[in-house]
Amino acid sequence: MNKIVFTGGGSAGHVTPNLALIGELRKSGWSVDYIGSAEGIERGIVEGTGIPFHAISSGKLRRYIDLKNISDPFKVVKGVWDAWRVLGRVKPDVVFSKGGFVTVPVVIASKLRGIPVIIHESDITPGLANRISVPLAGRVCVNFPETVKHIKGDKAVYTGLPIRRELLEGKADKARMDLDFVRTRPVVLVMGGSLGAKSINQAVREALPELLKEYQVIHICGKGNVDDTLNGRRGYKQVEFLTGGLADMLALADVAVSRAGATSIFEFLVLKKPMLLIPLSRNASRGDQILNAESFARRGFAQVLEEEELNAQTLLARVRDLYANRSAYAAAMEQEAADFDATGKIVGLIREAAGGRK
Structure with missing residues (x-):
């Protein structure tokens, strides 16, 4: 049985596209787990679907001056450790990251464990969390054709956004x-x-x-x-x-x-x-x-x-x-x-990444 871990949180927009992919993968027998933050909106949404949810420490990375900038990097480091342990227990074939700051520790831990990572970027220019994560990913799915030029290397794939059926x-x-x-x-x-x-x-x-x-x-x-x-x-x-x-x-x-x-x-x-x-x-x-x-x-x-x-x-x-x-x-x-089939395109990339690991 193929296994996948999804991550993404902070807003509904970082969660609901994952649900579209999860529905398709579960229909074909994939085992699915989800990593998110304990306080984020993602926990309530995901747990309502019956998918196993693993909460990790998460800190926000800010571009502006804030006292939390002192403590949050330590939360990110702890988040990497938390994600490392979860991934060690679940042993997924691939990790899919939708974005939001909770995903950064998960992507880092996946790279350390040698697990393929696929990222999805919603906006034309990548946000800070995805800019950190892109160098660690094998593929970067994007919503807009304009985004391809913002992704270094030959990683970007124009897929569009997965839509719930x-x-x-x-x-x-x-x-x-x-x-x-x-x-x-x-x-x-x-x-x-x-x-x-x-x-x-x-x-x-x-x-x-x-x-x-x-x-x-x-x-x-x-x-x-x-x-x-x-x-x-x-x-x-x-x-x-x-x-x-x-x-x-x-x-x-x-x-x-x-x-x-x-x-x-x-x-x-x-x-x-x-x-x-x-x-x-x-x-x-x-x-x-x-x-x-x-x-x-x-x-x-x-x-x-x-x-x-x-x-x-x-x-x-x-x-x-x-x-x-x-x-x-x-x-x-x-x-x-x-012509829109973002879910089919991304599921194909997920299968490709999982198959390449075996």
């Missing part, structure tokens, strides 16, 4: 019934990532009186961000975070308003949902979402609204324009979605 099986009628929405008005899905987005939430709520004259709105606003004063409005549904029913709501949505995290935008791409992307600004990030959004806009998949320009008026105007031109965006995504 269940997202392709959503039932629009079920979501419409559950939400008590009508058939006669289009649906706008708004989401700001697993933690929500304050600026997007504020703009949506300020624009809501006008939005609800033309559209129905599903608002995934993030943990702790529900505004109870808006509950009960016809045509408006707000939730913190969807663990169930997301596929049905995606099927129901006519257009999407979102941050530009790679997982979300590739899910919209495969489902051919026209997107208004509002990436995190460079003041709040390293700029990876801006590059993601620009790539999708160049390829005709999305519109981009900079966060500095976001308010109720610009949001409303862009949603109207996106919906009016939705057919053109869907047509641009059609061919890309038809």
